[in-house]
Amino acid sequence: LRKVEGIGNEVVDQVSNWESIVDLPAELMRIKEFGAKVITQASSEYPKPLREIHAPPIVLYVWGEIQERDHHAIGIIGARRTTHYGSESAKKLSYQLAYAGLTLISGLARGIDTAAHQGALAANGRTIGVIGSGLSKLYPPENQALAEKIRNGNGAIVSEFSMEIEPDRQTFPMRNRIISGWSHGILVIEAGATSGALITASQALEQGRAVYAVPGHINAPSAIGSNRLIQQGAKLVMDANDILEDLQILLPETKPSPQAAARQLPPLSNDERRVYDAIEAAETLIDDIATKCNLPSATVSSTLLALELKRLVKQLPGKYFVKLA
Structure with a gap:
């Protein structure tokens, strides 16, 4: 490792002495007590699209179940401080997409994320919450009940971080690459001029994923970023069919004839x-x-x-x- 350019002695020492830094037995006990599990890239549960991206997570902590059909997913991202229009748009579109058989992936954050998960659950569809913390440090705490509902039969809460890692400025961008990398495409609903959702949309393009956006009021600060994405070539979305027709995905059968x-x-x-x-x-x-x-x-x-x-x-x-x- 010391011969690899860009890797300093401090990193090499940490890797070499990982047993003194990580209490593996204690971590395994925390996973067991929480009712979670850890999957690797060798597992059949590991999302196939994630294997295709640059630097995929080595492991994923999973609270709930990942199913085969969850490999067909669409990510929904947007503002934490959302308007009624944004929230209702997220619920409507996520309901439609989940009803069609797509799994909805979002970040379990306030605002658009919460509305997207709620819409998928209302359709009795599948949804995955990818969080920027350890499973035992769920953020925001007010979404604990939502997380439990997702876990109990409708999807899973997923993290690449060990159980007790707190969320911070570094963990959220890392989380976002999983949301975009897991998905066939990313739908942006309400994003201001400097919204983190725009960074995720950029990551999605780098990963070869489609980018979609819901148009907003031209005078609304909360819509500047999403409207600009449309100007730059993101597909304008007013209905779930705009996404379904564009992706032309052969979805697994999830509804009765x-x-x-x-x-x-x-x-x-x-x-x-x-x-x-x-x-x-x-x-x-x-x-x-x-x-x-x-x-x-x-x-x-x-x-x-x-x-x-x-x-x-x-x-x-x-x-x-x-x-x-």
Whole structure:
């Protein structure tokens, strides 16, 4: 190592004397007590796209489960101090993408990250939270409940840092390269002129990943960065189909066939059946539902509420509805 250019004596000494720096038995005990595990690049669980990037993580600490379909993922990043528009856009798009079968990857931070994870969970989809700290030092602490919900059947919380590493200015950029490297593409929702999301978008391009952005108000400081990305060539996104059509990914089957779904439906009234059938495979605007089933708007609204109570449909932001069964 001493002969390798750029590696100083201090680094060589640390590598040579790692046993005096790292208490391996104590770390293994912390992992076990936390209910986590460590995977290496040799593991089948290790995300395939990450193996392709420069300097992939040697190991990943995983709290939850990584599945084969999680190799088909889209990253969502953006502002921590987000607007209502940004938060609702993140929830809507993450819901649509997760419903389509993509795994949503984000950083479990405040703002856009939180909204993205919530949208994926609402669709009963898969989501991965990649954090810039050790698993036992989850940040921000108010997202502990969200992390537990992700871990309990809908994905995993992942870190490359040992269990008790605190988050700092160095760990977050390292975390971000995992989000972009794991994903087929990165979607930026609200980024100011100096947002860290812009650095992640740049990393994504270096890794050969696609970059997408949601447009914002031209006078909003929170949208300067994302709007500039669009100026520079990022694909403008208003709907999940903009991403799905661009990537043209053959996703694994995650939803029942229409025939199977029909067999699972509970008894419906005539109006409920007409309204339910008027909702397309993707989300459908309430006005389009009313036009398609030729019923008064008031009847459609009350019928949609009944279908929501039966957990057959879900309302999305902007008076869009999507089937859940």
